[in-house]
Amino acid sequence: MVIVMTPQATGEDVEAIIALVGTAGGEAFVSRGVSRTIIGLVGDVAQFSALNLGGMRGVADVMRVSTPYKLVSRENHPDRTTxxxxxxxxxxxxxxxxxxxxxxxxxxxxxxxxxxxxxxxxxxxxxxxxxxxxxxxxxxxxxxxxxxxxxxxxxxxxxxxxxxxxxxxxxxxxxxxxxxxxxxxxxxxxxxxxxxxxxxxxxxxxxxxxxxxxxxxxxxxxxxxxxxxxxxxxxxxxxxxxxxxxxxxxxxxxxxxxxxxxxxxxxxxxxxxxxxxxxxxxxxxxxxxxxxxxxxxxxxxxxxxxxxxxxxxxxxxxxxxxxxxxxxxxxxxxxxxxxxxxxxx
Amino acid sequence: MVIVMTPQATGEDVEAIIALVGTAGGEAFVSRGVSRTIIGLVGDVAQFSALNLGGMRGVADVMRVSTPYKLVSRENHPDRTTxxxxxxxxxxxxxxxxxxxxxxxxxxxxxxxxxxxxxxxxxxxxxxxxxxxxxxxxxxxxxxxxxxxxxxxxxxxxxxxxxxxxxxxxxxxxxxxxxxxxxxxxxxxxxxxxxxxxxxxxxxxxxxxxxxxxxxxxxxxxxxxxxxxxxxxxxxxxxxxxxxxxxxxxxxxxxxxxxxxxxxxxxxxxxxxxxxxxxxxxxxxxxxxxxxxxxxxxxxxxxxxxxxxxxxxxxxxxxxxxxxxxxxxxxxxxxxxxxxxxxxx
Amino acid sequence: MVIVMTPQATGEDVEAIIALVGTAGGEAFVSRGVSRTIIGLVGDVAQFSALNLGGMRGVADVMRVSTPYKLVSRENHPDRTTxxxxxxxxxxxxxxxxxxxxxxxxxxxxxxxxxxxxxxxxxxxxxxxxxxxxxxxxxxxxxxxxxxxxxxxxxxxxxxxxxxxxxxxxxxxxxxxxxxxxxxxxxxxxxxxxxxxxxxxxxxxxxxxxxxxxxxxxxxxxxxxxxxxxxxxxxxxxxxxxxxxxxxxxxxxxxxxxxxxxxxxxxxxxxxxxxxxxxxxxxxxxxxxxxxxxxxxxxxxxxxxxxxxxxxxxxxxxxxxxxxxxxxxxxxxxxxxxxxxxxxx
Amino acid sequence: MVIVMTPQATGEDVEAIIALVGTAGGEAFVSRGVSRTIIGLVGDVAQFSALNLGGMRGVADVMRVSTPYKLVSRENHPDRTTxxxxxxxxxxxxxxxxxxxxxxxxxxxxxxxxxxxxxxxxxxxxxxxxxxxxxxxxxxxxxxxxxxxxxxxxxxxxxxxxxxxxxxxxxxxxxxxxxxxxxxxxxxxxxxxxxxxxxxxxxxxxxxxxxxxxxxxxxxxxxxxxxxxxxxxxxxxxxxxxxxxxxxxxxxxxxxxxxxxxxxxxxxxxxxxxxxxxxxxxxxxxxxxxxxxxxxxxxxxxxxxxxxxxxxxxxxxxxxxxxxxxxxxxxxxxxxxxxxxxxxx
Incomplete structure (x- = not known):
C-alpha cells in the first residue's frame, strides 16, 4: 500500500500515520519529495484496510498495489487451471x-x-x-x-x-x-x-x-x-x-x-x-x-x-x-x- | 409497436407480418415509403412481443412506442404519489x-x-x-x-x-x-x-x-x-x-x-x-x-x-x-x- | 511519482531504475515489502516521464502523484479566480x-x-x-x-x-x-x-x-x-x-x-x-x-x-x-x- | 420517418402534422392505436428534418428509420469497396x-x-x-x-x-x-x-x-x-x-x-x-x-x-x-x- 500525502500535510500528519501503521504491525517507509511526501506500507494489507487511512489528516490518496483477490489470482498460482x-x-x-x-x-x-x-x-x-x-x-x-x-x-x-x-x-x-x-x-x-x-x-x-x-x-x-x-x-x-x-x-x-x-x-x-x-x-x-x-x-x-x-x-x-x-x-x-x-x- | 422493414423486404414479407399480427388479434397499418415500408401495429403489445416479429424475414427493426411498465407509469396515473x-x-x-x-x-x-x-x-x-x-x-x-x-x-x-x-x-x-x-x-x-x-x-x-x-x-x-x-x-x-x-x-x-x-x-x-x-x-x-x-x-x-x-x-x-x-x-x-x-x- | 515493482522483480531491476532516475537528476527511495518493492521518486516529474519507466524490466505500475496541469491547478493558486x-x-x-x-x-x-x-x-x-x-x-x-x-x-x-x-x-x-x-x-x-x-x-x-x-x-x-x-x-x-x-x-x-x-x-x-x-x-x-x-x-x-x-x-x-x-x-x-x-x- | 404521438395528442395535433408534412412535399400515413397514434412519413427526410417536428404539439417521439449517411452507406452500394x-x-x-x-x-x-x-x-x-x-x-x-x-x-x-x-x-x-x-x-x-x-x-x-x-x-x-x-x-x-x-x-x-x-x-x-x-x-x-x-x-x-x-x-x-x-x-x-x-x- 502506498499513501500519498497532500502538499499541505505536516510532519505531524506523517508521524500519525507511521504510528497508526505500527499499531497494525506494519512498517512505513517515507519518501519526502519536493512538493509532497509518499509513504510505502509493508505488512498485512487486510489490517491496513481496516485502519481507514484515507480518513487521516493530510492524506490525499491511498493506493493499493497488491491484488485484493488471493485464491483466484495468478500471482501465487502461475499455471493456468483446467x-x-x-x-x-x-x-x-x-x-x-x-x-x-x-x-x-x-x-x-x-x-x-x-x-x-x-x-x-x-x-x-x-x-x-x-x-x-x-x-x-x-x-x-x-x-x-x-x-x-x-x-x-x-x-x-x-x-x-x-x-x-x-x-x-x-x-x-x-x-x-x-x-x-x-x-x-x-x-x-x-x-x-x-x-x-x-x-x-x-x-x-x-x-x-x-x-x-x-x-x-x-x-x-x-x-x-x-x-x-x-x-x-x-x-x-x-x-x-x-x-x-x-x-x-x-x-x-x-x-x-x-x-x-x-x-x-x-x-x-x-x-x-x-x-x-x-x-x-x-x-x-x-x-x-x-x-x-x-x-x-x-x-x-x-x-x-x-x-x-x-x-x-x-x-x-x-x-x-x-x-x-x-x-x-x-x-x-x-x-x-x-x-x-x-x-x- | 412500429415495424420498420428493410429496403429489400418484399410484399410477401409484409403480408406475412400482417397475417401474423392478425392471429394475435391485432391490426396492422402499412405505410409504403420510397425506400422502405413501415407497419404500425394496433392491439395488445404483450401479445405482439411473444410473436418474435424481429425474427421475421424483411424486418429491420421493431420499435416499441408504449411503455413496458404499467403499474408504476405516470401515463395512467398522472398524479404523483406520496x-x-x-x-x-x-x-x-x-x-x-x-x-x-x-x-x-x-x-x-x-x-x-x-x-x-x-x-x-x-x-x-x-x-x-x-x-x-x-x-x-x-x-x-x-x-x-x-x-x-x-x-x-x-x-x-x-x-x-x-x-x-x-x-x-x-x-x-x-x-x-x-x-x-x-x-x-x-x-x-x-x-x-x-x-x-x-x-x-x-x-x-x-x-x-x-x-x-x-x-x-x-x-x-x-x-x-x-x-x-x-x-x-x-x-x-x-x-x-x-x-x-x-x-x-x-x-x-x-x-x-x-x-x-x-x-x-x-x-x-x-x-x-x-x-x-x-x-x-x-x-x-x-x-x-x-x-x-x-x-x-x-x-x-x-x-x-x-x-x-x-x-x-x-x-x-x-x-x-x-x-x-x-x-x-x-x-x-x-x-x-x-x-x-x-x-x- | 511512485513505481510499483512486480513480485518477480529482482534487485538488479530495482538498481537499474535507481540509476536511470539518477541520470535525470532525481532521487529514488526504496520500500521493500514482503511481496513487492515500491520506489518513490523525488525530482522533476516531466523529466521522469520522458524516461519511459513503465517499459523497464520488473515494473508493474507507474503512478503519478502530482497533478500534470500546473497553471490551472489550485495547488499553487488556492484562491478561486474571477x-x-x-x-x-x-x-x-x-x-x-x-x-x-x-x-x-x-x-x-x-x-x-x-x-x-x-x-x-x-x-x-x-x-x-x-x-x-x-x-x-x-x-x-x-x-x-x-x-x-x-x-x-x-x-x-x-x-x-x-x-x-x-x-x-x-x-x-x-x-x-x-x-x-x-x-x-x-x-x-x-x-x-x-x-x-x-x-x-x-x-x-x-x-x-x-x-x-x-x-x-x-x-x-x-x-x-x-x-x-x-x-x-x-x-x-x-x-x-x-x-x-x-x-x-x-x-x-x-x-x-x-x-x-x-x-x-x-x-x-x-x-x-x-x-x-x-x-x-x-x-x-x-x-x-x-x-x-x-x-x-x-x-x-x-x-x-x-x-x-x-x-x-x-x-x-x-x-x-x-x-x-x-x-x-x-x-x-x-x-x-x-x-x-x-x-x- | 415515424412520428409517435403522446396518448394526450388530439385530432387537431395530428392534422397539423399532416399539413406541415404536406408543405414539405411529403405524405403522412396515420395509424390510430388504442392508446396512441403513429404517423409514417413518406418523402424527403432531409426536408422533414428541417421541420422541427419534435417541437410540434402532441409529439412524443420522432424516429428516423433511414440512414442519415448516404455516400458511405451500403444500402445503395451493396458491394464492399477496396x-x-x-x-x-x-x-x-x-x-x-x-x-x-x-x-x-x-x-x-x-x-x-x-x-x-x-x-x-x-x-x-x-x-x-x-x-x-x-x-x-x-x-x-x-x-x-x-x-x-x-x-x-x-x-x-x-x-x-x-x-x-x-x-x-x-x-x-x-x-x-x-x-x-x-x-x-x-x-x-x-x-x-x-x-x-x-x-x-x-x-x-x-x-x-x-x-x-x-x-x-x-x-x-x-x-x-x-x-x-x-x-x-x-x-x-x-x-x-x-x-x-x-x-x-x-x-x-x-x-x-x-x-x-x-x-x-x-x-x-x-x-x-x-x-x-x-x-x-x-x-x-x-x-x-x-x-x-x-x-x-x-x-x-x-x-x-x-x-x-x-x-x-x-x-x-x-x-x-x-x-x-x-x-x-x-x-x-x-x-x-x-x-x-x-x-x-
Missing amino acids: ITVGGVPIGPDTVTLIAGPCAVETPQQTLEAAEMAKAAGATLLRGGAYKPRTSPYAFQGLGEAGLRILAEVREATGLPVVTEVVDAHDVPLVAGYADMLQVGTRNAQNFALLQAVGAAGRPVLLKRGMNATIKEWLMAAEYIAQRGNLDIVLCERGIRTFETATRNTLDVSAVPVAQRLSHLPVIVDPSHSGGRRDLVLPLSRAAIAAGADGVIVDVHPHPEQALCDGPQALVDGDLRELAQVMRQFPPLLGRTAATAPLSAV | ITVGGVPIGPDTVTLIAGPCAVETPQQTLEAAEMAKAAGATLLRGGAYKPRTSPYAFQGLGEAGLRILAEVREATGLPVVTEVVDAHDVPLVAGYADMLQVGTRNAQNFALLQAVGAAGRPVLLKRGMNATIKEWLMAAEYIAQRGNLDIVLCERGIRTFETATRNTLDVSAVPVAQRLSHLPVIVDPSHSGGRRDLVLPLSRAAIAAGADGVIVDVHPHPEQALCDGPQALVDGDLRELAQVMRQFPPLLGRTAATAPLSAV | ITVGGVPIGPDTVTLIAGPCAVETPQQTLEAAEMAKAAGATLLRGGAYKPRTSPYAFQGLGEAGLRILAEVREATGLPVVTEVVDAHDVPLVAGYADMLQVGTRNAQNFALLQAVGAAGRPVLLKRGMNATIKEWLMAAEYIAQRGNLDIVLCERGIRTFETATRNTLDVSAVPVAQRLSHLPVIVDPSHSGGRRDLVLPLSRAAIAAGADGVIVDVHPHPEQALCDGPQALVDGDLRELAQVMRQFPPLLGRTAATAPLSAV | ITVGGVPIGPDTVTLIAGPCAVETPQQTLEAAEMAKAAGATLLRGGAYKPRTSPYAFQGLGEAGLRILAEVREATGLPVVTEVVDAHDVPLVAGYADMLQVGTRNAQNFALLQAVGAAGRPVLLKRGMNATIKEWLMAAEYIAQRGNLDIVLCERGIRTFETATRNTLDVSAVPVAQRLSHLPVIVDPSHSGGRRDLVLPLSRAAIAAGADGVIVDVHPHPEQALCDGPQALVDGDLRELAQVMRQFPPLLGRTAATAPLSAV
Whole structure:
C-alpha cells in the first residue's frame, strides 16, 4: 500500500500515520519529495484496510498495489487451471464449445437444440430453466420442469448440462440436476448467491457483470472460491457502454487480461454480448483467436418461435460454419477442440 | 409497436407480418415509403412481443412506442404519489431527509449517528445490518443483531428505520424489524429479491442499478408493484461511467426524468454516488434543487473508525450545514421539510 | 511519482531504475515489502516521464502523484479566480447567466432572443455563427455574417457576446467580433484550436469534452493557459454514458470537483446536456445549488422553427421562471446574480 | 420517418402534422392505436428534418428509420469497396498490415522500425509527425521534419506512408508527403479537418472517435465523402468505457457491424486500444478473425526509449509472431495477406 500525502500535510500528519501503521504491525517507509511526501506500507494489507487511512489528516490518496483477490489470482498460482465438467475439460489446452437453447421450452425443442449443438462440435449443453428477465411480464422459465427436461436430454445425448441458478435457495435443487451452475450477469454481485454456489460442490460458470470491471469480476470469483470451490470458469459476455448498435459491447481484451491476472479459464458468450445472429460467428472467431478457452452460444431449432432471445440464436447453416470454426481455429492457437469423454459419446 | 422493414423486404414479407399480427388479434397499418415500408401495429403489445416479429424475414427493426411498465407509469396515473413510512411522508409536497450510518456497528455508534441525523432534520433512520461488499474479506454487517440495534434506536429516537435486505429469504426477518426495506444497487436486477419485497407488505426503497437505464429501473419497480406493493420510493445513487474522480456519476437529470415517467417519489443518495464527504452537501443541494423528494445520507460519529464507507460520512459541522439546507431549499421548490408524526417525537 | 515493482522483480531491476532516475537528476527511495518493492521518486516529474519507466524490466505500475496541469491547478493558486467578460464577472461571488440562441439565424431572431435573455437576467449573450454538426447535411451556421449580427445585437442590447470558434485559422476573425471565444465539446482535444485561442487575447469558454475525464478537461485548459491566456471558464455540458433518456448525462459532481482541483470558474450548460426543454430549469437549479459560477442556456423566440436544437430552447414562461431562479438561488449560496457593467445597461 | 404521438395528442395535433408534412412535399400515413397514434412519413427526410417536428404539439417521439449517411452507406452500394494506397489494397479480399513507430523521432529509428514492419509482413508504413497529446508538456512530434524522414524511409523501403494530420490548414503540406492521411480519434468530429481531407485527393484513414457511436463514425466519413473523396478506410481503435484495465475497450463487434452498414473497408488498431504490448498480438488475431480488412500496429526498435506510447510498441520476437499471424489467419477467412506492388519491392 502506498499513501500519498497532500502538499499541505505536516510532519505531524506523517508521524500519525507511521504510528497508526505500527499499531497494525506494519512498517512505513517515507519518501519526502519536493512538493509532497509518499509513504510505502509493508505488512498485512487486510489490517491496513481496516485502519481507514484515507480518513487521516493530510492524506490525499491511498493506493493499493497488491491484488485484493488471493485464491483466484495468478500471482501465487502461475499455471493456468483446467476445470472438468462431466468429463469435459475447459482450460488452456483446449477450446470448448458450449451450446444449447437460451431457454428450455419443451422436451422436443431442447432435444433438437442439443443435437444441433452436438453436430456443431459442442461437448456441453447450455439451457435455462430459470430466466432472469428485465420485464416481469416476459417468460420466466419452466423452473424444475425445465431442469427435468435438461436431465432427459443429457441422458439422450451424453452432453453434460450447464444451467443458470438465480436464487441462493434454489442452489441445492439446481445442483441436483446440473453438471455446472451458471451465475448470470445480473447476479454478478449477488453475494448470497455467489456464496451458495461456492458451497454447492459443482463447477461454476461465472458471467461477468455487464457493469463489472475485470477486478470486480475476479472479486466475485473470489467469493465463490472462498467457500471452498475453485472450479470456476469466467465468462465474458459484453459490458454496457454508450454504443447501441449491439446489445452490449464484447470486451474481447478481457480474455487475455483476465487470463494474465487469474489462473481460471476464461470463455466468451458471443450471443448475449451482440444480441444479433449475424455477429455470433465473427465474435466466436474473435474470441478463440484472442485466446478464449471456449465459447458458449445460443442455438434454437426455430428461432422465430423462441420464447427468449430468438434474434441471436444460431440455426441451420450457421452451425455448419461454427463446426468449421471449431475445426480450423483451435490448432492455430496450439489447442484442440475439447471432446466429450468416451463414456458420454 | 412500429415495424420498420428493410429496403429489400418484399410484399410477401409484409403480408406475412400482417397475417401474423392478425392471429394475435391485432391490426396492422402499412405505410409504403420510397425506400422502405413501415407497419404500425394496433392491439395488445404483450401479445405482439411473444410473436418474435424481429425474427421475421424483411424486418429491420421493431420499435416499441408504449411503455413496458404499467403499474408504476405516470401515463395512467398522472398524479404523483406520496408514500408514508412510519408516518413520515415521501412525495411531491415535502423534502424528506433520511440519514444514519452506512453500517450498524455498535448500539452506541448507531444511537449517536441517529441523534446526529435527527439534529440535522432527518425523520427516517438509515443503517445497514446486511452489507453487500465487493470483497469477501470486508465487513459484511451484523445481520440480525444489527436489526435489533436498529429497533432499539428507533425506540429511543422515534425515527422509523430503513434498512437493506440482500437475500429473498431474509425478507420476512428484515420486514419484522424494518419500517422500509431497501434494495441496493447491486440487487437492482435480482428479480427473486424484488418479488419477495413486493410481497412483504412494507414500503420499499429501490436504488437504481449503477448500470441501469431509467427504463430498466422502472421495470425493476414494476417487478415489486406486480406483487401487489406500490409503496415504492425510487433512489438515484449514481451510475457507472468513464469518470473516475467520483465513485459513480450522480445522474441528477434522472430525478425529473423519472418523475415524469413514473408517479413514484424519487430521492437521491449523494453519499454513495460521490463517495467523498466534500461532495455530499453540494450534491444534496443539487438534488433538492432538481426536484428530488428527499435525500439519504451517511452520517457517522467517528468516520475515521467506520467499518464501511467512512470517507463519505458526514460529521460535526457538516450536519449543521445540512440542517440549514433542509430549512432553506425546500421552500424555494414550493415544499416543506418532511416532519415526523407527532407520536414519534 | 511512485513505481510499483512486480513480485518477480529482482534487485538488479530495482538498481537499474535507481540509476536511470539518477541520470535525470532525481532521487529514488526504496520500500521493500514482503511481496513487492515500491520506489518513490523525488525530482522533476516531466523529466521522469520522458524516461519511459513503465517499459523497464520488473515494473508493474507507474503512478503519478502530482497533478500534470500546473497553471490551472489550485495547488499553487488556492484562491478561486474571477474572469471578466466585457465587464461582466464570472467567479466565486456571483452566478452569471449566459443566454441566447443556439444558432444565429436572422438579425430579428437574434435580437428577440437577446431581449428574452436579458429579461431573464442574462448579462452575456450566447449565439453560434459556426455550428459543428454531426451531419454534413445539417445547417452549419452563417459564418461571418452571423458574427456581424451578433455584433449588432450587442450594440442594441449592451450584452457582451460569447460565440464558438471551430477552426484554429478562424480565431483572429472570430476574436474580432466576440467578447469571449467558446471551444465546443467536439473540439475539446483539438489542440491546434486550443493553442490558437490561447494566443487570441480573449476570454475562453471551454466546454468539457463529452468523453473527457475532469483531468483531461483541465489538461485542455492547460493548453490554453500555456499560451499565455488564463482567462478561462470551464463549462460542464454532460458526458456520454449508457443512459439514452437524456442526450448526455449532466455530471453535476464535476462542478465541485473541478472547483477543488482548479482555480478557474466552472459553469454549466443544462440545455445541451439534457437536450430537452423540460429539463433545463431543474438542471439550472441543480447546477447553481451545486455551486456553479454560472449557467448558459439556449433561448429562442420560436423554437419550433429553430434551425438547430429547437427542442431544448427556452421560450415564454420558461424565462420568467428562470428569472425567478436567478433571484432566489444565488443568495442561498452566498452569491449575487452577476450584473452588467453600468455602461452597458 | 415515424412520428409517435403522446396518448394526450388530439385530432387537431395530428392534422397539423399532416399539413406541415404536406408543405414539405411529403405524405403522412396515420395509424390510430388504442392508446396512441403513429404517423409514417413518406418523402424527403432531409426536408422533414428541417421541420422541427419534435417541437410540434402532441409529439412524443420522432424516429428516423433511414440512414442519415448516404455516400458511405451500403444500402445503395451493396458491394464492399477496396481502397488502394500507393498500390497496396485494403478491402474484402485481403488483410493489410500497417506498421511503424507511433512517432517519428529520428531517421535511424524510423528506418529501423520500417524494416521491422516490413519483416513482419507490413506493406504500409505508419508514423506520426504531428502528435496530438493530452498534455501540452509532452512531445508533440517533429512536424515537417518528420514528414521528410517518412518520405526518405519510403524511398529506402518502398513502403507507402500513412501519417496523421491534426489541423485543416496543414492538409496540403502533409498530403505533399503522405500516401494516406490519418484523422485521429480526438479529431473524429473536427469537421473543418474532415472537410479539408475530403478535398485533398489522398486516401484517408479515419479513426473512430473514442466516444463515437458507429453511426457517428459513419457520419464523420460522410463529411469526407461529401467533399468528393470516397477513398476512406475506417479504423476501430477502442472506445471509452468504465473499464480501466485497458486504455480503451476494443469494440471488436464494430468490425462486422460497420462492414454491414457501410461499403468502406474497416481495419483495427490493437496498439492504441489496449495500450499494452502484451495485448497487441491477441487483439490482432481477434481483429482478423472478426473480419477486419487490416490491422495497424506500433513497432519500435527500442520501446524503452520511445518518446510516445513505448509501452505498447512491438519489438523483437513479437514481430516474428505477428508475421506468423499474417501467414496463418487470412486464409481461414478466405483472404490473402495484402502484398506490396511489384515496383515497390
